[in-house]
Amino acid sequence: MIGVIGATAAGRRTADHLAGALPGACALDGRPADAVAAAWDRADALVLCMATGAAVRVVATHLRDKHADPAVVDVDDARAFAVALTGGHHGGNDLARAVADALGATPVVTTATDAAGLPALESLGAHLGLRLDPASRPHVAAVAAALLGGERVARWRARPWPTGPLPGAVVDVATPAAPGIAVTDELVAVPAPCLVYRPASLVVGVGASRGAPADEVGGLIDAALADAGLSPLSVAHVATVDRKAEEAGIVAAAAARGWPLVTHPAAALAAVAVPNPSPVVHAEVGTPSVAEAAALVGGGELLVAKRKSATATVAVARRPVRGRLAVVSTGPGAAALVPPLARDALAGADFVVGLDQYVERIRAWLRPGCEVAASPIGDEVARAETAIGAARGGRSVALVSGGDVGVYGMASPALERAGDDVDVVVVPGVTAAVAAAALLGSPLGHDHCAISLSDLLTPYEVIRRRVKAAAEGDFVVSFYNPRSRGRHWQLDEARLLLAEHRPASTPVGLVTDAYRPTQSVTLTTLGTLDTADVGMLTTVVVGNRQTRVVAGRMVTPRGYA
Numbered sequence: 001m002i003g004v005i006g007a008t009a010a011g012r013r014t015a016d017h018l019a020g021a022l023p024g025a026c027a028l029d030g031r032p033a034d035a036v037a038a039a040w041d042r043a044d045a046l047v048l049c050m051a052t053g054a055a056v057r058v059v060a061t062h063l064r065d066k067h068a069d070p071a072v073v074d075v076d077d078a079r080a081f082a083v084a085l086t087g088g089h090h091g092g093n094d095l096a097r098a099v100a101d102a103l104g105a106t107p108v109v110t111t112a113t114d115a116a117g118l119p120a121l122e123s124l125g126a127h128l129g130l131r132l133d134p135a136s137r138p139h140v141a142a143v144a145a146a147l148l149g150g151e152r153v154a155r156w157r158a159r160p161w162p163t164g165p166l167p168g169a170v171v172d173v174a175t176p177a178a179p180g181i182a183v184t185d186e187l188v189a190v191p192a193p194c195l196v197y198r199p200a201s202l203v204v205g206v207g208a209s210r211g212a213p214a215d216e217v218g219g220l221i222d223a224a225l226a227d228a229g230l231s232p233l234s235v236a237h238v239a240t241v242d243r244k245a246e247e248a249g250i251v252a253a254a255a256a257r258g259w260p261l262v263t264h265p266a267a268a269l270a271a272v273a274v275p276n277p278s279p280v281v282h283a284e285v286g287t288p289s290v291a292e293a294a295a296l297v298g299g300g301e302l303l304v305a306k307r308k309s310a311t312a313t314v315a316v317a318r319r320p321v322r323g324r325l326a327v328v329s330t331g332p333g334a335a336a337l338v339p340p341l342a343r344d345a346l347a348g349a350d351f352v353v354g355l356d357q358y359v360e361r362i363r364a365w366l367r368p369g370c371e372v373a374a375s376p377i378g379d380e381v382a383r384a385e386t387a388i389g390a391a392r393g394g395r396s397v398a399l400v401s402g403g404d405v406g407v408y409g410m411a412s413p414a415l416e417r418a419g420d421d422v423d424v425v426v427v428p429g430v431t432a433a434v435a436a437a438a439l440l441g442s443p444l445g446h447d448h449c450a451i452s453l454s455d456l457l458t459p460y461e462v463i464r465r466r467v468k469a470a471a472e473g474d475f476v477v478s479f480y481n482p483r484s485r486g487r488h489w490q491l492d493e494a495r496l497l498l499a500e501h502r503p504a505s506t507p508v509g510l511v512t513d514a515y516r517p518t519q520s521v522t523l524t525t526l527g528t529l530d531t532a533d534v535g536m537l538t539t540v541v542v543g544n545r546q547t548r549v550v551a552g553r554m555v556t557p558r559g560y561a
């Protein structure tokens, strides 16, 4: 029997609903304390529809033994959460989920293996192309327990494939150990409990004569992998030459194994150096090698040289390990303006690089096991190099900066230096001009530009020329870095240059610390702008000749009608 008890009117309505919705449930009347006392020894579980504080108080005096006590689930009056309070492993977690389903609420489950361990290890590194070898599944609980218990867990990687963050006391070791995590594309024996993850590291190159049977092609691939001690779970894709894209035997063999088929032009394959070129193949297909060249076209090392059956050829290569660098925008300030994509990238990072002030803002989204390299303002190049170096060394790196990472941010210094051995993901965000515009109204409704007045990296002559061009072009202008302690006259000069082409009444918006607790928003005009009101963290938005103030809001019309 599941006893359902409500304290308030809202709670009693929830209780009645659950009594009808859950098999074996019945609503118990009376004062909650009395109802709990009466039901404690005969109920399998209790669902208390009241605040957690009240629920904890009414069950506290009865709690004896986690095996004998009924499981207790608590539901708040707003029906937002179903909390497994006690007896999580004795039905409480499942009951919390069932209650949540019945109410459209969120289940809250805090027992460790349910909450943090199993799902996290099942999908560890999934965003980086890792897959848990199903043969390891029976050991997930043991490794999760070791990680969560703070035990030393050994991470062994045959190559520096990134894994993403791992909570707990993880140490890198030179041979597989238990409890541990192994990342390898090879069929190696590991001690128990050790979870084997398969990187998407292998490319299977295939050639075939017309009509080659799928069984023959597939069998040849399987044997090549098995003889070389390679896991089929690490096959990233099957590759061949363009003109074999429709070859049924190849298509079916790849599909049956769940591998994508990638094809390359003969000319691209002809350019790849291979150990076993064939003049006969060259004459026929336009490249001296199909299988080996297709396996190697993306670079890497040949693990299985060309093997043949009657009608097919196969070769296997291991792709070079690629670093993973996410360049992540953190918006102007408020957590609500950190995009979900940025949160995902941060959660998947095991190394975060950024200015200390930005890193502080995003710490909540980092996972246990993530290392942080926060530095004071200054050397952007050094930060970019730290991030790229770490990515090359096999870490999953997030390089963060405020606003949009691509607007006067870290994306350019990083991408100027990242080679094609690093996978780069750029996560966009809300840049200062857009944040300021939203607070001012709609000043960017027509053609606009951004100009940074910082002459740290740009000769001032270039900046002046651009301000003049913006003035002549009648662009709305967002000035970034408008003023700093040692640099104050540039904004005054910019104001005068703009005033040559637009009236003194042109609206100007000053937004300082947008979307932060210290935010300030001021509307002024080109004629009355006092540059002393402008600081390091101000964005200055100057309207064009059509910009007006409507009901206190700065608006640039969409057209010139």
Ligand code: SAH
Binding pocket: 332, 333, 401, 402, 403, 404, 405, 406, 407, 408, 409, 430, 431, 432, 433, 436, 479, 480, 481, 482, 511, 512, 513, 514, 515, 516, 536, 537, 538, 539, 540
């Ligand atoms: N990548 C950042 C810009 C960095 S340049 C972005 O996309 O927003 C730094 C300048 O941005 C500051 O001098 C200021 O002009 C502007 N800025 C950054 N954050 C701001 C905020 N919260 N409010 C107003 N202006 C801001």
